[in-house]
Amino acid sequence: MTKNAAKDHKQQKQQSDDEGITRKPGTSITEWVVAGISCLALLTVLAYLILDGFSGRNGTAQIIVLPVEVTATDGGYVVEFAAENRAEKSVASVEIKGELRNGDEVVEESSATLDYIPQESERKGALIFRSDPKAYALRLFASGYSEP
Missing domain, CATH: 2.60.40.1620 (Lipoprotein YajI-like)
Incomplete structure (x- = not known):
C-alpha cells in the first residue's frame, strides 16, 4: 500500500465515523441524574448506620x-x-x-x-x-x- 492509498483509507474511515452518531464531550443529563440518585441512596444508608450505631442497643435487656x-x-x-x-x-x-x-x-x-x-x-x-x-x-x- 502506498502512502497516498493509506491516507485515502484513513480519510474515508474518518468520514464514515463522522456520518454516524456524534457524541458531545462531557457528561449527559441522564448520567448526572443517576449519579445524584446513587449518591443520595449512599448518604441515606450511611446516615442510618451511623444513627443505628449511636442508638441505645448496647444497654441492658428488659x-x-x-x-x-x-x-x-x-x-x-x-x-x-x-x-x-x-x-x-x-x-x-x-x-x-x-x-x-x-x-x-x-x-x-x-x-x-x-x-x-x-x-x-x-x-x-x-x-x-x-x-x-x-x-x-x-x-x-x-x-x-x-x-x-
Missing part, C-alpha cells in the same frame, strides 16, 4: 415474663409463659425460671431456656411443675442471657 395458661397433664402441670424483651437489644440463651412459693419458702422450681428473643419482641415457652401452681404463689422471671 425481659418481662408473664404466665399465659396453666394446664393439668398426667405428668404434672404445664405453665405456659410469654417472655417479652422490651429493650432495643436482642438476647440469646435466655434462662427463664419459675418458682412455686408458700410465703417465703420455695416449694418447687422449674426452668427453661429460650434460644433467642429479638429486640422489642416476644417468645413463648412452658415450665412443668409437679405441684399445682394454683395452690401456691407462682413467680416467673428471667435469670440470665447471653449476647447473640
Whole structure:
C-alpha cells in the first residue's frame, strides 16, 4: 500500500465515523441524574448506620415474663409463659425460671431456656411443675442471657 492509498483509507474511515452518531464531550443529563440518585441512596444508608450505631442497643435487656395458661397433664402441670424483651437489644440463651412459693419458702422450681428473643419482641415457652401452681404463689422471671 502506498502512502497516498493509506491516507485515502484513513480519510474515508474518518468520514464514515463522522456520518454516524456524534457524541458531545462531557457528561449527559441522564448520567448526572443517576449519579445524584446513587449518591443520595449512599448518604441515606450511611446516615442510618451511623444513627443505628449511636442508638441505645448496647444497654441492658428488659425481659418481662408473664404466665399465659396453666394446664393439668398426667405428668404434672404445664405453665405456659410469654417472655417479652422490651429493650432495643436482642438476647440469646435466655434462662427463664419459675418458682412455686408458700410465703417465703420455695416449694418447687422449674426452668427453661429460650434460644433467642429479638429486640422489642416476644417468645413463648412452658415450665412443668409437679405441684399445682394454683395452690401456691407462682413467680416467673428471667435469670440470665447471653449476647447473640
